Amino acid sequence: MSQDARQWLERIRSLDLPPRVRIMNVCGGHERSITLAGLRSALPPSIELIPGPGCPVCVCPEEDIYQAIQLALHEDVTLVAFGDMLRVPVNVKKSEARSLVEAQAAGADVRPIASPTEAVSIARDHPDRAVVFFAAGFETTTAPVAAMLAEGVPENLSVLLSGRRTWPAVAMLLESESPGFDALIAPGHVSTVMGPEEWDFVVERHHMPAAVAGFTPESLLAATYSVLRQHISGEYFLDNCYPGVVRPGGNPTARRQMERVLDVVDANWRGVGVIPDSGFELTAELAAHNARRLFPSYQDAARRRAGQMPPGCDCARVVLGRIYPDECRLYGKACTPRNPVGPCMVSDEGACRIWWAGGVRQ
Ligand code: SF4
Structure with a gap:
């Protein structure tokens, strides 16, 4: 130290x-x-x-991940997503693909990417093939996706957006009976983009x-x-203890781009439910790049999965700070980074995975 x-x-x-x-x-x-x-x-x-x-990966709703898996399996598309999303399991029968990695193993064209520019490059390199970018993230991840869209993307690139805003989840907790x-x-990062005022x-x-x-x-x-x-x-x-990086008003360019290409919508958080004004969706003008509109056939099946969580997984309560990761009865037993049951043990930002990496054992 x-x-x-x-x-x-x-x-x-x-x-x-x-x-x-x-x-x-x-x-x-x-x-x-x-x-x-x-x-x-x-x-x-x-x-x-x-x-x-x-x-953000932990709260990405089951229906969005399910839809991404179905698209990858049943449509003639290349599906790209940030790496830690690939292993997040959904709650389906053992005979079905439970994650994008399992869809990939079943023959789907699923590729991990590290940034939106990679999605654009893949689309440009394969102009005759539809490329779907499954983009889940908070404001810091959504801002570069918005920049990509604002700058213009190839015709064959669409986005399945699962963007979330952080402050409405905190507001929901604060408005509950027992925060x-x-x-x-x-x-710090969210405030760099959106401005510290979001937390006033x-x-x-x-x-x-x-x-x-x-x-x-x-x-x-x-x-x-x-x-x-x-x-x-x-x-x-509100004290700004990150003043070299977090400035009043945040990043005006990023905020303008987000406002231009994205609408704020009510959004479902996995295991938590719908939080008002907590999500981003592409504006109607970008319908031609909105994978939800381009591939509507999986919407109903996906919607039926809303609210699902892997059996026994306490991720929702971990995400809301109701319990610590090691208070989940599966932590370190049925659920480890090698065999994750829930998203909190998959993502590098998931509290269960972080606690495991930090040596916390039950
Ligand atoms: Fe879910 Fe595993 Fe975390 Fe339990 S330990 S909350 S099952 S991710």
């Missing part, structure tokens, strides 16, 4: 802490840094760091401490110190 991080820890330890403070983060990168740096055990035991809705946390560490509502409407953090242990500890000070003093404000 760096000198800076140690100093932040000392400052935190010197505070007159209450018996229990629960601080939620909503970013897979934050959770990874917290777990791998061992911040939970370094902090006083009264401070609980709770992983919340920070994994389950006392302070928020807001996501936490302070203004819900009177809760909040601080935007970067991804180093020092930045996370600075944000932790800030929300603890706020909690103790009762004077709340």
Whole structure:
């Protein structure tokens, strides 16, 4: 741990802490840094760091993944998706393909990509073949997809978009009877794109401490110190502890592009349900590039899968911070990174996978 991080820890330890403070983060990168740096055990035991809705792959609804699998299997298309989506299982019979990787093994043309530009390149290299880009992600991933669409894409490229907005999930938790946390560490990357102002509502409407953090242990500890000070003093404000990168207003170009090509819609979160205004969809002008419109035949079957989760998987409760990953009864037993049952053990941003990588065992 760096000198800076140690100093932040000392400052935190010197505070007159209450018996229990629960601080939620909503970013897979934050959770990874917290777990791998061992911040939970370094902090006083009264401070609980709770992983919340920070994994877009984990909340991508079953019906979207099912639709992507069916498209790959039954249409003459190349289906491209970010790598960690390929292994996410859906809840179907053993005789059917449970994931895009299994569809690939059954002969479907499924390819992992690392960026939207790769999807464009594949479409350009195969002009006679339909290419479907299954794009799941929060604002940070959706912004480059929007940029790709705004700049114009080849005719044969369409997008099956499962984009999600982070703040409505936090708002839903805060508006519930029992939010389950006392302070928020807001996501640095999302704030870089959308602006830190997205999180003002936490302070203004819900009177809760909040601080935007970067991804180093020092930045996370600075944000932790800030929300603890706020909690103790009762004077709340949105603190930007990532000021070199997160600027007021975010990234205006990215936001303009998103507004131009995407509509905000109500969206289903896997295992959680529909959250108002929490999703992105392509605008009507881009219907020719919207895979949902181009391949409507799987919509009904996909819709019937809404709300499904793998049996026994507690991902939804993990995502909402209701339980810790190791409180799922399948964690480390039936469910491991090698044989994942649910998406939280598949994605690099999933809390279960992160805790397993951090050596947390039941
Ligand atoms: Fe789901 Fe596996 Fe995590 Fe349990 S341990 S919540 S089954 S991903």
